[in-house]
Amino acid sequence: MKTYRAALIGCSRMGAFIDNEVAHNRAYSHAAGYEACDRTDLIACSDLREDVLARTGERYGVPKARQYTDYRALINIEKPDIVSVATQPEQRAEIAVYAAEQGAKAIYAEKAMAASMADADAMVDACERNGVFFNLGTNRRWDPGYDQMKAVIDSGRIGQLKSLIIHQTGSLFNSASHSFDLLMRLNSDHPAAWVQAHLSQGADAIAGHILKADPVGHGIIQFKNGVTAYALNSGRGLEVEAVGDAGTVTSLQNGEDWQVREVVARDHRGRNVLGWGEFPKVEQESSTVRLIEDLVHALDTGEPTRCGVRLARANQELIFAFVESHHKGGARVDLPLKDCPYRMARDFAPRQPKFERE
Numbered sequence: 001m002k003t004y005r006a007a008l009i010g011c012s013r014m015g016a017f018i019d020n021e022v023a024h025n026r027a028y029s030h031a032a033g034y035e036a037c038d039r040t041d042l043i044a045c046s047d048l049r050e051d052v053l054a055r056t057g058e059r060y061g062v063p064k065a066r067q068y069t070d071y072r073a074l075i076n077i078e079k080p081d082i083v084s085v086a087t088q089p090e091q092r093a094e095i096a097v098y099a100a101e102q103g104a105k106a107i108y109a110e111k112a113m114a115a116s117m118a119d120a121d122a123m124v125d126a127c128e129r130n131g132v133f134f135n136l137g138t139n140r141r142w143d144p145g146y147d148q149m150k151a152v153i154d155s156g157r158i159g160q161l162k163s164l165i166i167h168q169t170g171s172l173f174n175s176a177s178h179s180f181d182l183l184m185r186l187n188s189d190h191p192a193a194w195v196q197a198h199l200s201q202g203a204d205a206i207a208g209h210i211l212k213a214d215p216v217g218h219g220i221i222q223f224k225n226g227v228t229a230y231a232l233n234s235g236r237g238l239e240v241e242a243v244g245d246a247g248t249v250t251s252l253q254n255g256e257d258w259q260v261r262e263v264v265a266r267d268h269r270g271r272n273v274l275g276w277g278e279f280p281k282v283e284q285e286s287s288t289v290r291l292i293e294d295l296v297h298a299l300d301t302g303e304p305t306r307c308g309v310r311l312a313r314a315n316q317e318l319i320f321a322f323v324e325s326h327h328k329g330g331a332r333v334d335l336p337l338k339d340c341p342y343r344m345a346r347d348f349a350p351r352q353p354k355f356e357r358e
Contacts, residue, residue: 001039001300002039002300003039003040003041004039004040004041004081004082004105004106004295004296004299005040005041005043005078005079005080005081005082006034006040006041006042006043006080006081006082006083006084006292007042007043007044007045007046007074007075007078007080007082007083007084008030008031008034008042008044008045008046008056008084008086009045009046009047009071009074009083009084009085009086009087009095009099010046010047010084010085010086010087010088010091010110011031011045011046011047011049011052011053011055011056011086011353012047012052012086012350012351012352012353013029013351013353013354014028014029014030014086014110014137015029015030015031015047015056015084015086015110015353016029016030016031016032016045016052016056016059016060016086016353017029017055017056017059017353017354017355018353019032019357020353020354020355020356020357020358021354021358024284026284026285026286026287026288026289027286027288027289028139028286028288029086029288030084030086030108030110030137030288031045031056031059031060031084032288033286033288033289033291033292034060034082034084034292035060036286036288036289037289037292037293037296039292039293039296040082040292040296042060042061042062043062043066043078043080044062044066044067044068044074044078044080045057045060045062045066045067045068045074046067046068046069046070046071046074047069048069048350049350050069052352052353053067053068053069054067055353055355059355066078071095071098072098075098075099075102075103075104076102079103080104081104081105081106081299082104082105082106082107082108082292082295082299083095083096083099083104083106083107083108084107084108084109085099085107085108085109085110086110086137087110088346088350089112089113089114089115089173089344090115090344090345090346092109092110092113092114092115092119092123093114093115093116093119093120093122093123096109096123096126096127097122097123097126099132100123100126100127100129100130100132101126101130104132105132105133105299106132106133106134106135106295106298106299107127107132107133107134107135108135108137108291108292108295109123109134109135109136109137109312110136110137111136111137111138111173111177111178111181111315112172112173112174112177112315112316112319113136113177113312113313113315113316114316115343115344115345116320116340116342116343116344117316117317117320117337117340117342118340118343119343120312120313120316120317121313123309123312123313124309124310124313127309128309132309133295133298133299133304133305133308134305134307134308134309134312135291135294135295135305135306135307135308136177136181136307136311136312136315137291138177138178138181138182138307138315139178139287139288139291140178140181140182140185140255140287141181141182141185141287141291141306141307142287142288142290142291142294142306143255143287143290144282144283144284144285144287144290145251145255145258145282145284146182146185146186146251146255148258148279148280148281148282149186149240149242149249149251149258150185150186150188151280152242152249152260152279152280153186153242153244153249154188157246157247157249157260157262157277158242158243158244158245158246158247158248158249158260158261158262159244159245159246159247159263160244160245160246161186161187161227161242161243161244162226162227162228162243162244162245163227163228163229163230163242163243164183164186164187164227164228164229164230164240164241164242164243165229165230165232165240165241165243166179166182166183166229166230166231166232166238166239166240167232167233167234167235167236167237167238167239167240168232168233168234168236168237168238168239169216169217169218169231169232169233170216170233171202171214171215171216172214172215172216172217172319172322172323173214173319173344174214176217176231176318176319176322177315177316177319178238179231179238179240180221180231180315180318180319181307181311181315182240183221183229183231183240184311184314184315186240186242187223187225187227187229189311189314190223190224190225190227191223191224191314191335192221192222192223192224192314192317192318192321192335193222193223193224193334193335194221194222194321194332194333194334194335195219195220195221195222195318195321195322195325195332195333195335196219196220196325196330196331196332196333197217197218197219197220197231197321197322197323197325197326197330197333198217198218198219198325198326198330199215199216199217199322199323199326200216200217200218200233201215201216202214202215202216203215203326206323206327206342209341209342209343210342210343210344210345211323211342211343211344211345211346212345212346212347213346214344214346215323215326216233217231217322217323217326218231218232218233219231219322219325221318237253237254238253238254238255239251239252239253239254246262246263246272247260247261247262247263247272247274247277248260248261248274249261249279258279258282259276259279260276260277260278260279261274261275261276261277262274262275262277263275291306294306317335317336317337317340320337320340320342321333321335321337323342324337324340324342
């Protein structure tokens, strides 16, 4: 079977070294994912910092000749099948569009998708015109535990899905991109009809239409199929609950534990009595490797990926809809957005990755 040639652009934390910060030994960074996947070979890398490039090459066996400070040169010379874009959102669209236009067959982009809706639209256009497969790095979409949670919902064990509650939204681009994608996934990616939101922190860093920081927000997402999602910052950490008309299924402690409550009896008035049910067994696997395997499957078969470029755009749209709702005094904002003017443009130095495990 064909081995696909991958290149990494942006060699910082999620690109290459976040594995040194996590407790488990499952591949987490882009580079570790390509190393662990037997269908991919990481053949080149790019970063503006030569010391980071050197450490990436040392760790993942990328020779000096294939370490680039200019991502365009990497793409033009190496002609990779898969391009990982693990930069910050402000640079992501330019790189992804160039990769798509210059022959890349698949793109693995970190979240959030981009820094503006205009950038997201440019990425959609470039990928669709050039037939490029796309996945967004919202890892819980490929996590086996959340797959089982969705299977419980889809099985009908909790009845018809009515609402979703997530207890950690956090900053919109860095954290809520994960939360929003998980809400979308659990609701079978039905489109959103409207949002109503408030920015609890960071709104004072929005100057006109420029976001000089990644704001923290919470609010309501109403999906077109009637499901209502509540995106909160309750202090409970990343926990999510799906509520049906005949039970609930809950992820606790960032997917470390799971609970099902389902109908076990009827009371004297015929109302449901809920009791504890059994959650399916979860076989732990690397969500990053599964994301990459999803790209490989698409390249092998031509079938769509689990988080194609249109779904990534829908995630991005929720972020900017939260911003717009806040700036309209918490008013309901209908989707799709029209002529969204906002752009994130922060001024900060890149964080130095941790080259050694703590």
